[in-house]
Amino acid sequence: MKRKLLALGFAVIATLFMLYQNGVFAQQSGGAAPAAPAASEQPAPPPPPNEPPPIPPQAETTPPPPPPAVAAAPTIQIDKTALDNGGVITVTGTAPPGKPVFIEVWAEKTVRASRFDSEKDPETGKIPYLLYMTHDMPASYVIYVPQDQKEKLESIKKEGGKWSYSKALKDLGADVAYSAPSKVPIDRYQATLLGSVIGSRGDLLPAMDDKENKKRSMQLVKARFRSPGKVFAPTVEVKPDGTYTAKVTIAKGAAPGKYSIVAATDKNAKSPALSVENNVGFPMIYLHNAGTSINVIGPFLLTLAISIFGVLMGAGGGFILNPLLVSIWPLPHTIVAGTVMPTVLFSQGSGIYNYSKIKFINWKLGVTIGLAMVVGGFIGPKLTELITLSQYKFVFGWILLILAALMFWQTTPAYLEKNKKEQAILKEFKKRAEESAAKKGA
Numbered sequence: 001m002k003r004k005l006l007a008l009g010f011a012v013i014a015t016l017f018m019l020y021q022n023g024v025f026a027q028q029s030g031g032a033a034p035a036a037p038a039a040s041e042q043p044a045p046p047p048p049p050n051e052p053p054p055i056p057p058q059a060e061t062t063p064p065p066p067p068p069a070v071a072a073a074p075t076i077q078i079d080k081t082a083l084d085n086g087g088v089i090t091v092t093g094t095a096p097p098g099k100p101v102f103i104e105v106w107a108e109k110t111v112r113a114s115r116f117d118s119e120k121d122p123e124t125g126k127i128p129y130l131l132y133m134t135h136d137m138p139a140s141y142v143i144y145v146p147q148d149q150k151e152k153l154e155s156i157k158k159e160g161g162k163w164s165y166s167k168a169l170k171d172l173g174a175d176v177a178y179s180a181p182s183k184v185p186i187d188r189y190q191a192t193l194l195g196s197v198i199g200s201r202g203d204l205l206p207a208m209d210d211k212e213n214k215k216r217s218m219q220l221v222k223a224r225f226r227s228p229g230k231v232f233a234p235t236v237e238v239k240p241d242g243t244y245t246a247k248v249t250i251a252k253g254a255a256p257g258k259y260s261i262v263a264a265t266d267k268n269a270k271s272p273a274l275s276v277e278n279n280v281g282f283p284m285i286y287l288h289n290a291g292t293s294i295n296v297i298g299p300f301l302l303t304l305a306i307s308i309f310g311v312l313m314g315a316g317g318g319f320i321l322n323p324l325l326v327s328i329w330p331l332p333h334t335i336v337a338g339t340v341m342p343t344v345l346f347s348q349g350s351g352i353y354n355y356s357k358i359k360f361i362n363w364k365l366g367v368t369i370g371l372a373m374v375v376g377g378f379i380g381p382k383l384t385e386l387i388t389l390s391q392y393k394f395v396f397g398w399i400l401l402i403l404a405a406l407m408f409w410q411t412t413p414a415y416l417e418k419n420k421k422e423q424a425i426l427k428e429f430k431k432r433a434e435e436s437a438a439k440k441g442a
């Protein structure tokens with residue numbers, strides 16, 4: 001019996017020990033033990049020592065497309081780097097075979113350019129009354145195009161004043177070279193109908209984005225240089241192997257200083273800029289606000305002759321000098337009008353002194369109409385910013401024709417016969433002139 005009890009005790013102790021080894025007591029004392037992981041979830045055994053860990057498999061990816069090919073930039077050389085009052089520069093270089101080459105040339109000197117948009121919008125039917133203005137337009141700007149574009153350029157010239165600079169760039173393919181003017185800052189003013197009549201610029205509007213600024217810069221190029229022949233020249237000769245030659249002309253009377261020259265075959269394929277220095281010396285003088293140089297001897301002699309006749313007419317000569325300066329020299333009408341005003345003071349000052357000595361001045365009438373001229377003097381300069389050269393010539397020409405016809409009519413015998421006062425004035429004028437001459441001769 002004792003042996004059976006001992007065997008049973010050993011059996012119980014062995015059973016309890018095995019249960020303990022299997023964690024039965026731990027589960028009962030600390031809560032349910034975590035379930036053993038499934039065979040598929042068993043952690044991978046660690047890699048053997050000195051053996052790199054396995055590389056996890058990567059998802060299949062499509063290789064990125066190759067970057068777009070960049071067109072090769074043309075090379076450029078020039079045969080001279082300095083000029084004396086203009087000249088011709090030979091530009092040579094190489095470009096990818098079969099590609100047209102364009103040469104962009106612009107002056108470092110800048111001038112003001114403006115355009116008043118008073119054309120009715122075809123979509124809205126309204127007139128915008130917008131004034132676009134910049135003070136940073138290159139004083140000289142030309143794009144030289146291939147020689148095979150000559151006929152297209154001639155057809156553009158035949159369009160007259162209706163030609164479009166932006167359309168010309170596309171038709172000639174020269175839009176790939178257009179760069180320098182597109183970067184100039186342009187101010188935009190909102191005017192009104194009444195404001196445009198009295199010459200008011202209006203309210204300054206917010207700055208335009210780059211795309212709009214570039215579009216307006218093309219319009220200002222046309223407003224500044226007016227003719228297609230001044231901004232395009234078909235002188236680039238391109239050979240089948242890609243070599244090219246071009247004649248670049250800096251005109252006499254052009255702005256002095258640095259000129260930049262760039263060759264382009266694409267918007268992103270341009271050569272480095274080369275520089276040419278244009279030297280100008282006396283008697284040539286540079287007019288910075290006109291963007292051109294002129295020989296001052298010619299205007300001096302012309303003004304001398306006009307002032308003699310102008311003072312005789314009691315007008316100072318400005319009405320004669322204005323159209324002649326605009327027609328003979330490449331000067332903007334705004335600059336001519338502004339320049340002639342102070343110069344007339346010299347002739348009028350001496351004329352006032354001499355006319356006062358022979359008592360031909362009526363100060364009451366002179367002061368009265370002088371007040372009206374003061375008001376007009378404020379309106380006129382602003383108004384010149386809002387009209388084109390062709391409009392200026394048209395209005396000025398008709399005024400001169402009407403005045404000429406009126407003065408000619410007043411010299412006819414029929415007019416003099418009907419106007420006894422006119423005869424009396426002429427006789428008095430002749431009498432005083434004779435008396436003055438007699439005193440000087442005595």
